[in-house]
Amino acid sequence: MDSRFRAHLVNSCTGYKSANLIATKSENGIENVAVFSSITHLGSHPPLIGFVLRPTTVPRNTYENLKQSGKFTINHIQENMIEDAHHTSAKYPKDVSEFDNTSLTPVYRDKFQAPFVAESTIQIACSYVNEYDIKENGCIFIIGAIESIYLLDDFINEDGFVQLDKAASVSINGLDGYASVSLINRFKYARPNDE
Amino acid sequence: MDSRFRAHLVNSCTGYKSANLIATKSENGIENVAVFSSITHLGSHPPLIGFVLRPTTVPRNTYENLKQSGKFTINHIQENMIEDAHHTSAKYPKDVSEFDNTSLTPVYRDKFQAPFVAESTIQIACSYVNEYDIKENGCIFIIGAIESIYLLDDFINEDGFVQLDKAASVSINGLDGYASVSLINRFKYARPNDE
Numbered sequence: 001m002d003s004r005f006r007a008h009l010v011n012s013c014t015g016y017k018s019a020n021l022i023a024t025k026s027e028n029g030i031e032n033v034a035v036f037s038s039i040t041h042l043g044s045h046p047p048l049i050g051f052v053l054r055p056t057t058v059p060r061n062t063y064e065n066l067k068q069s070g071k072f073t074i075n076h077i078q079e080n081m082i083e084d085a086h087h088t089s090a091k092y093p094k095d096v097s098e099f100d101n102t103s104l105t106p107v108y109r110d111k112f113q114a115p116f117v118a119e120s121t122i123q124i125a126c127s128y129v130n131e132y133d134i135k136e137n138g139c140i141f142i143i144g145a146i147e148s149i150y151l152l153d154d155f156i157n158e159d160g161f162v163q164l165d166k167a168a169s170v171s172i173n174g175l176d177g178y179a180s181v182s183l184i185n186r187f188k189y190a191r192p193n194d195e
Numbered sequence: 196m197d198s199r200f201r202a203h204l205v206n207s208c209t210g211y212k213s214a215n216l217i218a219t220k221s222e223n224g225i226e227n228v229a230v231f232s233s234i235t236h237l238g239s240h241p242p243l244i245g246f247v248l249r250p251t252t253v254p255r256n257t258y259e260n261l262k263q264s265g266k267f268t269i270n271h272i273q274e275n276m277i278e279d280a281h282h283t284s285a286k287y288p289k290d291v292s293e294f295d296n297t298s299l300t301p302v303y304r305d306k307f308q309a310p311f312v313a314e315s316t317i318q319i320a321c322s323y324v325n326e327y328d329i330k331e332n333g334c335i336f337i338i339g340a341i342e343s344i345y346l347l348d349d350f351i352n353e354d355g356f357v358q359l360d361k362a363a364s365v366s367i368n369g370l371d372g373y374a375s376v377s378l379i380n381r382f383k384y385a386r387p388n389d390e
Contacts, residue, residue: 006355008355008356012359013357015364016211016213017235019211039209040247041209042332044205044206047205052245082382087385091386130330136238149208159203160199161204161371161372171376173358176381176384177356181374181376184365188371192291
């Protein structure tokens with residue numbers, strides 16, 4: 001099987017992925033932003049997230065910055081910014097900010113060290129917690145703690161559920177596909193004696 | 196913040212998740228199937244996937260079975276099966292199969308030990324590779340290797356990209372929301388000098 005064919009096939013066969021931009025700032029003050037499709041919920045007590053860093057691909061600047069500063073932000077990608085979001089995966093030199101080469105805008109909040117993406121409708125401030133080396137293929141599984149979440153009250157249902165289609169957040173299919181999503185239904189907590 | 200409110204908020208704020216059923220078979224021949232929203236691509240050479248097992252929640256039968264047998268299947272959830280898929284998260288006793296309490300049907304392929312979900316339009320045979328204990332909250336990050344993928348040729352583009360909306364696969368929002376998805380666009384590999 002051809003190497004690119006296999007990369008597309010395996011990358012898309014596990015299902016839809018989250019579509020986020022991780023933003024950081026280097027110790028020299030260079031801002032960095034890069035698209036990540038592997039961010040996932042890890043637990044709510046304490047509020048933890050996890051994501052995978054590939055060994056050989058672009059966002060090593062992200063890794064260096066979040067290790068140095070201990071801080072990063074997660075910013076949802078919406079439909080009107082998918083082209084710019086995807087373009088952050090281009091391999092820019094370390095001293096070039098992706099913010100200067102896209103229409104994405106850095107914004108600072110509450111003296112948090114890392115920039116947020118102003119255009120994102122859901123923005124999350126995180127601190128670096130730990131990392132696990134995945135020896136099978138050289139990936140790193142990064143653990144982060146959520147410090148603050150910035151979003152409109154309108155996106156949150158009474159029980160805390162964030163209805164992501166109200167925020168116009170997209171999902172990623174494979175390496176390069178961006179998809180729009182709409183909620184079908186929610187179900188109550190399942191018990192064995194339910195009909 | 197109320198504990199359930201926080202669970203919903205944190206679980207939904209990281210974005211859309213994959214919607215899959217993992218199916219296994221115990222050494223006593225009891226089939227097990229459970230919904231998982233954390234399965235993600237980990238690498239394509241070798242083809243690896245990862246997912247998170249919560250310490251205290253339902254799918255411990257899944258863990259015991261895949262450790263014993265070394266085999267499991269990943270089966271995409273489609274819109275017409277979301278209610279049954281969600282119901283697999285109910286806490287059944289170990290000797291009760293979720294297949295007997297939903298309309299989901301087990302099917303065997305090519306002498307693979309674990310059952311597939313017949314209704315799923317994308318089915319993946321996997322073997323257990325390794326696990327990493329996430330000491331921050333007691334989760335386990337499981338690494339699996341893809342052995343075979345069963346899907347219609349129609350779902351696969353010429354370059355290997357699996358267009359998931361052709362398979363009618365859904366995405367999960369938070370703990371209990373199921374969402375339909377449609378591809379907006381794909382973008383070419385990004386380079387710094389792109390317009």
